[in-house]
Amino acid sequence: MTNTTWNREPRPARLEERLDDGVVRCRLSPRNCRIRPGQHGFCMVRANRDGRLVTLNYGRSVHATEETIETEAVFHYAPGARILSMGNVGCMLNCDYCHNWKTSQARHVEDKDVHHYTPEEVVDIAVRHGIEVISWTYNDPVVWHEFVVETAALAKAAGIVNLYKSAFFISGEAIEELIPVIDIFSVSIKSLDPKYYRRITKGWLEPVLEGTEQVFRAGRHVEVSTLMVTDLSDDEKTARDMAAFVGERLSPEVPTHFVRFHPDYKMTRTVRTPVDRLERARRAALDMGLHHVYLGNVYDTESTDTRCRRCGTLQVTRYGLSADLVGLDGDGDCAGCGAPAPLTLLPGARHRPRVAEPPSDEDLDVAHFDWHGDIRALHVQVRNASDAPARVYHRRYGDPAAAPDWDVIDLAPRESFRYIAAKSTPDETGVQVAVPRRCTSSLHQVFDRAHFPTVEADAGALNEDVSPLPLFRPRAGH
Known part of the structure; x- marks a missing residue:
């Protein structure tokens, strides 16, 4: 190290x-x-x-970040909900294509990327910003077990939902400690091929499957996903194997996600997964009898929407990391036929306040960021450097049908906060961010939902674009 x-x-x-x-x-x-x-x-x-x-990593984290629940391959629990994403250091696996290798592999971690939190501070961030879900995510929460269990218990007592996004290479004994405090398990199953697991992830398959069954039998909300790696696991056999596991050992009702890969870590001499292969994989899983199969890390496809199984009514539309409830009645049932929707909704979900324009007397720096290529999401890092509260504003532009109002983020004195802004409609061209000059800030491009850009969080000025992919440079002996 x-x-x-x-x-x-x-x-x-x-x-x-x-x-x-x-x-x-x-x-x-x-x-x-x-x-x-x-x-x-x-x-x-x-x-x-x-x-x-x-x-060695208790309370050691990448920067707490507000995102949406769709970033975690969770589509049937509180669609569109804001979440507080918490990631840490280390991992029980070492996948050749890891999107978070800069923190998952502890030997590559630098002090500048690590923030210190107490359980109380994490819960306080969620409460102050009106966030109803804490997601334990990024590298993998398994190795953060003590901090997760203790903080999740505090969050649950405060009425906050806990989401566990993991490759789930974890013991049954540890899972029993998680079940009382975790509400949602989003499990990333890399493949159903045992040889693939040994070679690519440096782990083994059956404990992952057994653990997934364990939380499903315990009555927790479970969704599963598979990263479809180009020319390695992006075929219909992978889809059929996943469908067989979900249908036979869980339930055909369990939402299943096939996720688009981007080259990273030790697997850079390849290309992103062709979307047509993902669509074929989805069709194969549906043909095997699964009820809800989605694509991840893709835009401009109806394969991310939720429809009623009985009548076909469109219930949730999704574009990238954004979701809108469109086909549900006041009781959360299908607006078309009245059948119960396969969704868990959070009553009274809190949205950020909005204003038509920031106050004219506020001294603000304003920057634009245009979406380009596959960069359709942005982490905005802001730090209130003053001893007084501050307000940050952002809005989307380019879509004449979208509301032009500004979202408002309230910062406590000396607070550092990070949040995601993602492309939410096909016609949207970018985002605008307005930050008081007494705050420091930077913008960080994000590749897909799985990646956390581990560059210096507090450095830089507004409109400084940071590459989303720190390159892995192997050292001698590695």
């Missing part, structure tokens, strides 16, 4: 088994890492210190 300080404050870890000679076994994942004193487990964030299992 590089010379860093983020991992210098060990905390006692759960799921410890103490063995002879000061050795400990970590029972968090199927690896059951046997760790000698002074050594780390596979994830590099759980270690043996003086004969006890410790976690």
Whole structure:
């Protein structure tokens, strides 16, 4: 690992088994890492210190970011809801195409990318910004187990929903600790081929499937997804294998997502998944009997919409990471036939305040960002550098049918906040951001929903575009 300080404050870890000679076994994942004193487990964030299992990433996170629930391959729970995405450091896997390798692989983590949070601070951010879902996401929440369990319990007590977005290479014992506090499980199943799992992810398949069944049997909301890697897993066989698992071991009702891949990490000599292959995969899974099959990381397709299984009424329209409820009555049933919709809705979901124009007497810097190519989402990073509250504004432009109002983000004194702005209609051409001059800010292009751009969050000025893909440069011996 590089010379860093983020991992210098060990905390006692759960799921410890103490063995002879000061050795400990970590029972968090199927690896059951046997760790000698002074050594780390596979994830590099759980270690043996003086004969006890410790976690090195408690409260260590990438920047908390407001996004939408669609970023997590969750379509049937609170469509369009704002979520607070929390990601950490380390992973139980090492996938060759990892979209978050800069944080998932601890040896590449730099102090400048790491923020420190307490459980209370995470819940406070969600409450102050009216966010009703906390998503444990990005690299993978498995290795953040202690922090997730403790913070999710606090969030649940505050009436906040917890979402767990994971590759789910986790032990059944750890899952039992999650079930009381997690409401939604979005499980990324990389493939149904055991050889693929061993070769590409450095893990193995069956524990992932068993864990997915475990949370489904526990009555939690479950959705599953598969990254369709170009020329590797983007075929109809992958789709049929996924459909067989979902239909036979879960339920045909479980939403299933086939997600578009972009080249990254150790897999850059290839191209993005052709959309026509994704469409064929979706059709194959539907033909196998699944009820709800969607595409992810795509725009301009009806394969992201939700329709009534009985009458075909369009119930939810989606464009990229945006969703609109269009075919439901006041009780959440189908407006066409009255059948219960396969959706869980959050009553009284809170939207951000809007204004026609920012106050004319406010000293604001205003910037435009135009969507281009596959860059149709943006993380906006703002920091209130003053001791007084501040307001940030943003709006979309280019679509004459869309409301021209500005969304308002309220910042507490000295608060640093990050949020996503994503293309929401086909005619939209970009976003406008207005920031008080007493705030610092930067704009970060985002490739797809799975990627977190791990560049310096507080650096730069408004309208500074940051490449969405830090390039992996292998070192000798890696």
